[in-house]
Every structure is written in structure tokens, then in C-alpha cells.
Amino acid sequence: MLRRIKVQISHIERLNCCLNRSYAFAASSSSSGALSGGVDDDGGDGELYSDVPRPPRRKAERKPFVTPMKELIRRAREEREARKLQPCLMLENPPENGLLVPELVEVAHRVYRARGSLLKGLSELLKVVPVQRCRFCSEVHIGHVGHEIRTCTGPNSGLRSATHVWRKGGVQDVVFFPKCFHLYDRVGKPRVGHDERHRVPRIPAVVELCVQAGVDLERFPSKRRTKPVYCIEGRIVDFESVSETHKIDRDMFAESAIKTDEMGRDVVPLRTSYIEESKLDIWSNLTDEVENIKQLSVWMLEWWFEMMEGVKRIMESYTVWTCGYCPEVQVGPKGHKVRICKSSKHQSRNGLHAWQEATIDDIVGPNYVWHVQNLNGPALNNNLKRYYGKAPAVVELCVQAGAPIPDCYRSMMRVDVVRPDCDEVDLVA
Template sequence: MLARVKSRIPSVTVRALRCGFSASYSVATKKASTSSDDQLYTDLPRPPRTKSERKPHPTPMKVLIRRAKEEREARKLQPCRMLENPPDNGLLVPELIPVAHHIYRARESLLKGLSELVRSIPVQRCCFCSEVHVGHTGHEIRTCTGPKSGLRSATHVWRKGGVHDVVSFPKCFHLYDRVGKPRVGHDERRSIPRIPAVLELCVQAGVDLHKYPCKRRTKPVYCIEGRIVDFETVAQADEIQDEAHFPDPVPGYDIRTSVDAEQLENDSTDEVKSLKELSGETLELWFEMVRGAKQIMESYTVWTCGYCPEVQVGPKGHKVRMCKASRHQSRNGLHAWQEATIYDVIGHNYVWHVRDLNGSALDNNLKRFYGKAPAIVELCVHGGASIPDEFRSMMRVDVVPPDRDEVDLVA
């Protein structure tokens, strides 16, 4: 009976029904995927790039070329002009001064909390590469790229890790005058101190540290044919100002108060917190520091090398010939500077997610069932903190890995 009815239906009608059904089905699946999966699902981070591959530019190259042309045309129309927008004119951005102080305090509290968490939760570090693992037993996944890794079949050799293995802060040269002398020469590499890039970002944004003085201007600088000219007196230019001479950007907030680690230690309470509370507070401090650093980097320029992890905070990159990455011979050891991202300033060291710290080691044959997360997130989650929503899908919490004897049975 069904065959008779089907034979009476014209073939054109059948094709139209099929096309309409497939089109409506594809549209429905696209809407469902874009509405639910794209917002909640986060894939695993990309594998490490090869040494000859350059980092991707955060801003497209066409946009950078257009900006350079516009700046060159504006310089021709007005060779001598006073820079009005901070921090390009040497002044501070008033709205970012409280943010810089908050980032500095969050970083100090973060390091203190991590030092206590590492005592309770074991952290493993490979002896030959930068791989980190959170757990009592190191994993068996063959991803080692260190020296003589081929002789070991790319297996890791684990040792005890520390705080700096969980979260890394790349260092950069400290600039006393970020506008008047924005670059560090090759001969000055030993006389100028190197500090973490996050700390240098806070210093340039308004934090005053006695160990790392920074010039604070009261008047904007001038740009004459592309060169910065400061018309302040010579005495003010040569004097190291320990205090900032700016009005308070926020009522009741004094930016002249210098932030010091000893003051933070005196203000901290001696209450003994549980491991769960300490893990939750440490994870929240990390998120606050990342959000604040992103906000400051929108105004204060940060540069990174396109081939190596070198970072420099300031209007320009330094001229120290210390790059040893790919194609450094053609650059005479100079860095290939480009715009930096938050991952270049605050290192996100991804580790494999472990469900049970006391369980068996992760198997190399089951690595496609395991998830990943930043080392600090993995450490705090095992300490009792709740899993952040943005890393829940990356950690693959909803995936149940099979046993070792069930590998052949899984498609």
C-alpha cells in the first residue's frame, strides 16, 4: 500500500520535500549549536607551537598598517604638538591608579596563598621541560620535549615543584622614565633591574615602590617630528621623585601612600583558614589580577617577542640583543616585537585534570578522554574551590574515561 502511494507522488514533489527538510534541519541544528554549545563549550588549549612559528598578532596586520599611516599623516600636518591623552603624554591615567594598587595587593596575597596550598597539595615538575602536574604521582602521557626526550620515548621525569611552577610571571626591564627614555640599550642590560611584568605594569600605572622609582610628571610632554620633548626644568628632570604630585582621582583615596610588602604583612590577619576557604580566595584573587591586568593593558602598552617569551612594558621594546629563538641571526639577536596579550604577562601553565589525587597515573592511551586546566585552577579545585564555569568544559568533568583494559572496546 505504501509503495502504491509513493509511486503516485511526483518525483519533483519528493525532491522539494527532501530539500526543504534538509534545509530546515540544518538551520535548526545551527541555531541549537550556536545558542548552547558555543557559549558553554571550550576546547582544549592548542599544543605548543613549533620554534620556527611566530606568535599570532592580536590585532590584524592591516589595522596596524592603517594606524601607522594615520599617525604619519598627522605628524606631517602638525610637526609640533602637545600630547593630550595619558599615558602617552607622560601623565598617569587617574581611573587606573586604584586598579594598579588592587592588582599589586592581589598578587602579594596570591603568592602567599599558593605557598600554603603547595604544602598540602602535591605539585610535580618535569626535570627536562616545563610540564607541570598536580597529584601525588606524575602522569604517563608522553609529551616531553626536553633534552634527549627521544631516548626516553618522550616520557617525563618528575620532581617536586613549587609556587613558581603553578603560576609564572615573566620579567622585564624596569623603566624609570617610560616616555623620556622608553628603551633600554644593549650596554645597559646589567645596570637596569628586571622585575615581573605585572609589577612593572602596576608601577607605571601608579604604584610607588621605593626599590623601583619612577618619574612622575605634572605637565604633558610635546611631540616634535616624532620625538618626545619635555619642557620641565632640568632639576625636576634629574630628581628622583618618591611621591606622586597628582590630585586624588577618587574622593578619600590617597595615591601618595606607597605600597610596601611590609605594610601588607602587618595588615594581614593571623586567622587560620581552612583549605577550602583558602583555595576559594586564592582562585578569586587570580581572576581579579587577570581582569585588572587586562584593563590596564588597554591603556599601557606591553610588547612581547614574536618568537620567544620576552616581555617589555612601555611604549617601545628594548634593544638588548638576547633573543635566541628562530631566525635571531637575521635580527642580530634583537627581538621581533609585537603586541602582547594577557597570556604573555601572566603565564597560564595548563596541566592535565586529575579526578583523584591518590588514584592511578594518567595513561597515555587514554589522553583523548582527559581534560586540561590552568595549574592554579587545578590546584585550587583539588583544595576545595568550586570549578569555574569557563573551565568546566575544558576540564571535561562530564566525560568518564574508560579503564586501561577497556581501551580496545571504546570507539
């Protein structure tokens, strides 16, 4: 009896010791996390430090899922059970029911105007700040001389020791807007078949996102409904009369000067707004070239952040898909069925894309570049690459043109890091 009591006491002591160790480890990890800058001093949860983006993934690897696979399976199971309980129901929430989201119509117009102004400003700014592009890969560098960092992954890169071969770049190298198929009816016909690939136009995914969110373009018409659609056993049924739909489309394209959306507000389908046009006119009339370029770079940063914030807000309601292995994107409820995928494992899919939820980097390619402190200084050294920071090419271009560094990119660009000389690398820990 005494032996049994002693054994139980020893088990309790071991359990107490293990609990104390786990509590001490948890306390130490939480304190170290607070010191590392994951939580603000004021109690907020904003990050104080953003690290340099990781290098591009290998072509054989799949993109990480935005939503975990278990969560996607759970949602599909719930939708299937709800469809069994109620086979026929009217979709109430836009844009799933074919109607526009009222509060995102103005956001879509701002994104469309900001994109046009950004491209026009880039074409002017590239006349002053040079851009280098690798001949064999997608690497871009802002400066008069390309960097010497060995990160080339193009053809025969092993023979060149992964060094880049630089040439002059353009606007399409600074920011990348992938194209997707334009959908006339995003709900009634959300997929593009393989035989329709030559008949359906392809436009930048950002423009297609704006069109589906409420921007009206004459070259790319879109069906605007006034009544929600029904879902019968998983299929979309539209009871709106065809004649009424054609009448709405004719009325919509007949007015060329002023157009109104379904909220009754005027829509001016211009590439730039009146305020942005006046900005560009003031910029062209300035006499001091230095102040001219600096002011343009500041405006470009404003347009960049306005476009990115608007795209993030629209993507919360409007679905965007991307292939898990290639940069193909599609805006709409579903991905297309065109067999044009040539990435890893495309034979098992018969050329179809492996669609998954897209991120903002898939629809607007930021194209991260190395940050240069002195534009006229020597080329970046490969031995010092751990001390260099990165930033989106648009931000780096504007900073080199005279714009102040945005606070959200200061840590990523590693402005506060003191770089050692080439002969001091071995002496730094």
C-alpha cells in the same frame, strides 16, 4: 533570436540554482553554529564551551599576531599622514602623554596586592598539595604521582618515547611571571640599549605594569609628570623643568608612611592590604586543617581572578610587547634593544627581538595542566588523553585543595565527560 532567448533563460535558471544552494548552505551553517553553543539562548554572544588549550607551538613558529598585519599597516600609514599635516602637537590622551590614567591607579594597586597574596598563599598550599615538574621540559602536574601522557619535548625525549621524568616542583612552576626591564621614564626614554642591560634592573612584568600604572615602590622609582608632553615630528619633547621633576621625586620618596598620587588619594605600598592580611591571620588561627586549606584555596581563586581581570584592564591602556619567537616581554611604548634573543632566525635580526603586541598569557604564564578527578587515584593514562581536560595550574591546585570549580573552567576541565576504562578504549567511538 529564439536560440538567444533560450540561452539567457538557461543562464538565469543556473544563477537562481546557485543562489538557492548558497542560501541553503548559509542557513545550515548558522543553525549548526547555534546548536554548537556559540550563541546563548537569550541572544547573548558568550561562549558556552571552551576547548582544551592547544599544545605549545614549535620553536621555529612565530606567535600569532593579536592585531592583523593589515590593520597595523593601516594605522602606521594614518599616523604618518597625520604627522605630516601637524608636525608639532601636544599629546592629550594618557598614558601616551606621560600622565597616569586616573581610573587605573586603584586597579594597579589591587593587582599588586593580589599578586603578593597569591604568591604567599601558594607557598602555604604547596605544603599540602604536591606539585610535580618534569626534569627536561616545562610540563607541570598536580598530584602525588606524575601522569604517563607522552608529551615531553625536552632533550633526548625520543629515547624515552616522550615520557616525562618527574621531580618536586615549586611556586615558580605553578605560575610564571616573566621579567622585563624597569623604565624610570616610560615616555622620555622608552628603550633600553644593549650597553645598559647590566645597569637597568629587571623586575616581573606584572610589577612593572603596576608601577607604570600608578604604584610607587621605593626600590623602583618612576617619573611622575604633572604636565603632558609634546610630539614634534615623531619625537617626544618634555618642557617640564628638570628642577621641578627632581623636587617631585624627592617629595614622593620622603614620605614613608603615607603617599599620595597625583589624584590626591592615599597610597599604601604594601604587598597585601589590610583585608587580605586579616584573611591570612584568620587562616593561620583556624584549628580544623581541612577547613583551613579549603578556605585558603577559595581566597586564592578570588585573588587569581582579581589579578587577571585587573591585568586585562590595564593592558587595554598600557602597551606590553613580547618577542614573536621567545618569551621575552617589555612593558612600555616600545621594546628594548638588548640583543639577547636566541630563538629561531635570531641571526638575521642580530640578536634583536621581533617585537609584537602581547597577550595576557605572555605577561602571566597560566601553565595549563591536566585535570585529575581523584588526587589519590592511578596516574593518567596516555591512551585516555583525549578524555582528559586541562586548567591553569593555580586553578587546578585550588580545586584539588577543596575550592569549587569555577564555571568558566568547567568545560575546559571536562568535568561532564565519562572516562572509559583502559580495556574499553577500543569500544568507544
